[in-house]
Amino acid sequence: xxxxxxxxxxxxxxxxxxxxxxxxxxxxxxxxxxxxxxxxxxxxxxxxxxxxxxxxxxxxxxxxxxxxxxxxxxxxxxxxxxxxxxxxxxxxxxxxxxxxxxxxxxxxxxxxxxxxxxxxxxxxxxxxxxxxxxxxxxxxxxxxxxxxxxxxxxxxxxxxxxxxxxxxxxxxxxxxxxxxxxxxxxxxxxxxxxxxxxxxxxxxxxxxxxxxxxxxxxxxxxxxxxxxxxxxxxxxxxxxxxxxxxxx
Amino acid sequence: xxxxxxxxxxxxxxxxxxxxxxxxxxxxxxxxxxxxxxxxxxxxxxxxxxxxxxxxxxxxxxxxxxxxxxxxxxxxxxxxxxxxxxxxxxxxxxxxxxxxxxxxxxxxxxxxxxxxxxxxxxxxxxxxxxxxxxxxxxxxxxxxxxxxxxxxxxxxxxxxxxxxxxxxxxxxxxxxxxxxxxxxxxxxxxxxxxxxxxxxxxxxxxxxxxxxxxxx
Ligand code: B12
Numbered sequence: 436x437x438x439x440x441x442x443x444x445x446x447x448x449x450x451x452x453x454x455x456x457x458x459x460x461x462x463x464x465x466x467x468x469x470x471x472x473x474x475x476x477x478x479x480x481x482x483x484x485x486x487x488x489x490x491x492x493x494x495x496x497x498x499x500x501x502x503x504x505x506x507x508x509x510x511x512x513x514x515x516x517x518x519x520x521x522x523x524x525x526x527x528x529x530x531x532x533x534x535x536x537x538x539x540x541x542x543x544x545x546x547x548x549x550x551x552x553x554x555x556x557x558x559x560x561x562x563x564x565x566x567x568x569x570x571x572x573x574x575x576x577x578x579x580x581x582x583x584x585x586x587x588x589x590x591x592x593x594x595x596x597x598x599x600x601x602x603x604x605x606x607x608x609x610x611x612x613x614x615x616x617x618x619x620x621x622x623x624x625x626x627x628x629x630x631x632x633x634x635x636x637x638x639x640x641x642x643x644x645x646x647x648x649x650x651x652x653x654x655x656x657x658x659x660x661x662x663x664x665x666x667x668x669x670x671x672x673x674x675x676x677x678x679x680x681x682x683x
Numbered sequence: 684x685x686x687x688x689x690x691x692x693x694x695x696x697x698x699x700x701x702x703x704x705x706x707x708x709x710x711x712x713x714x715x716x717x718x719x720x721x722x723x724x725x726x727x728x729x730x731x732x733x734x735x736x737x738x739x740x741x742x743x744x745x746x747x748x749x750x751x752x753x754x755x756x757x758x759x760x761x762x763x764x765x766x767x768x769x770x771x772x773x774x775x776x777x778x779x780x781x782x783x784x785x786x787x788x789x790x791x792x793x794x795x796x797x798x799x800x801x802x803x804x805x806x807x808x809x810x811x812x813x814x815x816x817x818x819x820x821x822x823x824x825x826x827x828x829x830x831x832x833x834x835x836x837x838x839x840x841x842x843x844x845x846x847x848x849x850x851x852x853x854x855x856x857x858x859x860x861x862x863x864x865x866x867x868x869x870x871x872x873x874x875x876x877x878x879x880x881x882x883x884x885x886x887x888x889x890x891x892x893x894x895x896x897x898x899x
Contacts, residue, residue, distance in 0.1 A: 474866065510836050512866050531837040548837060552784055553811065580746070588700055588750045595749055602786045602810050669836070671872055 539641025775896025
């Protein structure tokens with residue numbers, strides 16, 4: 436079986452490692468991490484990548500024709516809603532966001548989310564691809580506000596920017612089996628927790644869901660398989676996503 | 684400067700988020716004998732609705748709205764004693780909060796500010812608010828509306844719990860409207876859980892809330 440993977444860069448090491456272990460032949464498109472900040476643009480960017488593959492298939496220039504397109508994404512504020520391919524089934528994990536994928540299952544995510552309310556989740560992939568919230572220097576943030584909105588507003592805007600920190604109780608750090616060393620990231624997460632007076636928890640990451648996805652196993656309860664021509668929709672229930680035949 | 688110019692000036696400083704300037708001009712307007720009600724409506728609220736509209740159209744961003752709202756609150760503080768004297772009543776009461784398990788509050792705060800900008804009395808329960816808290820606070824304050832914000836699909840189902848709890852309560856059912864919003868919330872979801880109203884942004888949320896209160 437051949438799979439084409441479209442993955443958020445936050446999974447760079449996990450996906451790279453698991454692709455090497457997969458029984459499928461894989462090709463890949465990496466998407467920049469952080470596009471979840473603008474879910475509409477994320478949706479457009481993902482659809483564009485699918486469109487490129489559809490077009491290459493139609494013009495006969497697609498060298499390796501995949502049996503399915505695999506999306507390494509969660510629902511992520513509906514960045515995946517409306518996606519559709521004319522020729523390929525789309526496979527998508529049934530999780531709210533990447534945290535469920537890092538933890539190996541949506542059920543485990545919900546369980547831990549409930550047990551540790553008010554938690555900021557951190558993963559190695561996040562550390563490697565993005566600025567960690569609350570790690571930025573407040574003085575630098577303030578200076579930027581002063582420049583853009585005037586000295587009289589700088590303190591106020593900084594306060595608004597940082598207020599959320601006080602609503603949080605914990606930092607939950609997820610290790611990853613794809614990293615040889617997790618310790619340095621774990622220490623950064625711990626330091627962040629300490630600085631903000633949060634509790635600190637470590638969870639063992641679990642790549643099994645991601646592996647099933649990249650291995651071409653798509654169990655219905657964990658992974659949506661949207662047939663060619665149909666569209667992905669949020670289902671507003673515990674299955675998270677569903678597909679519907681596109682209206683003519 | 685005549686009255687019209689002065690009020691336009693207040694509106695314009697407010698749109699720039701210049702609180703000290705707005706306070707100064709509001710005081711000047713009072714000194715010149717302009718009524719508190721006119722200063723509020725044609726100066727402060729006028730400026731706030733311009734900002735709300737611009738935000739909706741992506742012409743300004745979150746910080747601009749925050750500093751404009753702060754400038755508005757600064758002006759309102761000065762006007763308050765005069766408004767009470769003149770008997771300007773609040774137009775309705777809204778209980779607002781972010782649902783249980785969810786700590787996002789930027790959008791919720793903007794909705795609150797825009798609602799206050801419409802002259803509504805807004806009780807803010809903050810983040811991580813349980814359905815029971817929403818309902819109890821609505822009762823205590825005889826509220827017209829419960830407004831729930833949710834940013835996580837993970838916990839968005841709490842909105843249904845709020846709707847169900849309101850419906851199950853003879854004191855509230857049919858009297859208190861439940862409004863819902865936040866990035867993952869849609870009209871389809873609103874209908875699915877039987878909430879009374881969904882809007883996609885803070886400006887239209889405040890319009891809808893005002894319409895509800897005036898209709899009721
Ligand atoms: C900023 C942000 C944060 C900040 C929040 C700061 C704060 N004070 O709120 C921080 C960094 C702390 C944060 C944390 C987390 N976040 Co966050 N966050 C965002 C982000 C980028 C923007 C949200 C925002 O403020 N938008 C701006 C405001 C103005 O828009 P808005 O809230 O939609 O509000 C407007 C309308 O919706 C409407 N509205 C809002 N409320 C209401 C209410 C009513 C009644 C009405 C009518 C209208 C209305 O009016 C508003 C103004 O027009 C979104 C992605 C996105 N673009 O949506 C992710 C996002 C919501 N977060 C997400 C996640 C996963 C998290 C974390 C779990 C991440 C982690 N690593 O731990 C934690 C949450 C923990 C928790 N329990 O809450 C995911 C949610 C996925 C999901 N499960 O559904 C998102 C979608 C990003 C992603 N990865 O895909 N986040």
